[in-house]
Amino acid sequence: MSTTSRITATALAAAVGVSGLAACGGSGGSGSAADAKTVRLVSHDSFFASKSVLAAFEKESGYKIKLLPGGDAGKAVNQAILSKGNPQGDVFFGIDNTLLSRGLKEDLFSPYEAKGLDSVPAALQLDKDEHRVTPLDYGDICVNYDRAYFTQHKIAPPKTFDDLIKPAYKNLLVTENSATSSPGLAFQLGTIAKYGASGWQGYWKKLKANGVEVVDGWEQAYNDRFSGSAGGKGKGDKPLVVSYASSPPAEVIGKKPAPKEAPTGVATGTCFRQIEFGGLLKGARNEKGGKALLDFLLSRKFQEDEPLQMFVNPARKDAKVPELFTKYGAKIDKPATLAPATITQNREQWIKQWSSLVLK
8 A cells, every 4th residue: 555555645635625623733741631532643754544434433433633743654764763652643544565564563552453454354464473563554565657758759668677677668667666665665576576685786786777767755755856746846857756556547537437457557576465454552552542543544434544544554454445446556466575573584684675776
């Protein structure tokens, strides 16, 4: 998702009139009246929700929300680990299946079974026995391409991992750092799922030789470097980027008349399934408010708001998904996956191997 995750860009959200919560700095002293009325949500930089939806939660619950963005998902998780026991906030949004085992091993979360969990498919509930985290959305990490570039240069866009190492796509791809970005790590895991534990490093040697560029996080890759980002901070020169299967709808919102297809496409043979979770941070100052916020994040009101705010699929199977999201997003029937236990056992070693191979 998200989207993580999800596909969620500040520039894209601003372009369609979406307003996220204002970022806030440190909070008041522990145990204050303000703390009791405020619930703090730690997230990656790409968390967004409609003002009306957030206002409804605040009105119904009596809590004010403070958003504490922590960079890309990998950086946000690292910061949560460094501050565990005395967390920056009450709830964490955006830890995904590539990083989940690390967060659980570090004992970041207090168990809580959120309301509405019975509407979430079992396949998304990776901690269903202990409920330390709650699945909130999912999406597929895939290479996206700028249709105009490939039409202009009369080159067929890539479809698979194998295509990306062909000479026709030399110096065209930008991806995210596996050590700091969840989409970057998911893309690496996709190549491991494809080529196996004995073949993925050889693939990355070829990808490096073919001129892949690596940046810290999704925001930089998509908004700064990708040529197909309409909401980008600067017009990039890379027509291929690691993003989401649900990225194309973000490029269509607000366009009149609505185009037949999005200006960006998805290389459907390069996808890895990502699931994002939220959890009550252990040691939260406002545990009661944190539980209320988790319930809200899994409510249909929030879940149905997610697709066009964060461009991810809602975790609830009964949440309605907007037609624009389904029309322009790519449906991935068979994304690459790896068992959580396999990721847990190998993730740190794989990241170190990737960093040594690609960044040096």
